[in-house]
Amino acid sequence: MNKVDRYLKAGTRENTRRSYRAAVEHFEVTWGGFLPATGDSIVRYLADYADQLAISTLKQRLAALAQWHITQGFPDPTKTPTVRQMIKGIRTLHPAQEKQAAPLLLQHLEQAIDWLEQQATLAAQQHDWPTVLRCRRDAALVLIGFWRGFRADELSRLRVEHTEMQAGVGISFYLPHSKGDRQHLGTRFQTPALKKLCPVQAYGNWITAAGIAYGPVFRRLDRWGNLAPDGLHANSLIPLLRRLFRRAGVPAELYTSHSLRRGFATWATANGWDIKSLMSYVGWKDVKSAMRYVDASHSFGGLAEKPLAPGITPLALE
Template structure:
């Protein structure tokens, strides 16, 4: 690979390259299409899979086809009026309800962290420092994931050398890129120390007991408590989150990796954060994206059949 190809390749994420290759293969091999394609060919392709593939998947396939044509110097056939009309028709005939992660409630976060802290104290008393590492890691994962509103891929890419924590003051994370940072300008995220459920204290406790000074913040611990030098994969966070909550006695099947992010957004909105402040803190660039994470206020005051406190009861 020469220098030019190296930088061109670096400009596209590996996951994107893989999905684009798979999309082109699906168009050519599975469906039997020809490249370069025409707008009419794209319409027939969409019609063939409109009732079996999600609209989001079809859009991803079109993005791959568009990228292939433009990179090869051909006109983009995915932007023709017939293709746009076809996509609109698919939305009408096959409407899809927007899926949203179940927000992690603060009371569940507190219950899980309190359980982890009690297990950590017991591990210290018994001298079981391998178990202590797991409890400290899981507590840091929950508290940083919630209060910082990080996505699973962002949690997976946190590095110790790019993190600055000061007890009683705050913590700063640096990420070379995020989903919203398409140009890889890099982003810095600050979170203050809190009186309870503190992400700063949890982070310091974790890296201290783990003895790590560089590399990934969150790492795999095997069944014997051995700490890996490699970071957790983003796909590991859903089962890990559910395992932590289930162990703490919290039903967790409805939770996903976005539950901590949406849980924080819901908490912040309920506690008076304005949408612009929330967008700035979490890192959203688009108002529409931010609003998908925030539950609208549904207070009916004295007319409600039951109070929010009664509904929120365990």
């Protein structure tokens, strides 16, 4: 790969490249379309899958086909008036409510953490160090994911050398790139120590127990307690969380990894955070994105004491 190709490749996220390849293959192999395509063939393709695929999926397929044509030097057939009219018609005849993960309730978060602490204490008494490690990792994962409002991919990319922790004060995470960081300038996320359900203490407990000084914060553990050198894959977080919640007696089927982010957004709104403060803290760039995560019907309770940062509503729990 030459220098030009390397920089062009770096300009697109790997997940996007993978999904675009799959979309082009679906059009060409599964449906039997020909490339370069015409506007009429794109319309027929959309018609065949209009009642099978979500409108968001169809639009993603169009984006992939558009990119293929542009990069190959062909006119983009997805921008014709007929294709745009087709999308409007599909949206009208097949309206679909967006599926969202349920926000993690604070009582369920506390129930899961209490269970993990009990299991870690019992395992330590029995010298079962693999179980101690797993409990410490999972507690840190859940508490950081909730109070920091991280996505699954952000949790999976946290690194020890990019994290600064001061016990009893706070913790700072640096991500070289994130979904909202379009310029790839890097973003630093800060969270204070809390009186209860503290992500700072949970992180310290996990790093100390695991003896990690460099590399991914959250890693796979085998049955003997051996740590993998690479980080957890983002897609592994949902089964991990559901397994934890199920064992802790929490209704696991309600929640996904997005439940941590939605849970925090809902808790913050119920405790008086305005939308500007919430957007600044979590990292949303527009109000529409933020409002998708807020569920005003839930109230978590709790009192605020310690400020997160200037201008942001306090977060500490009683």
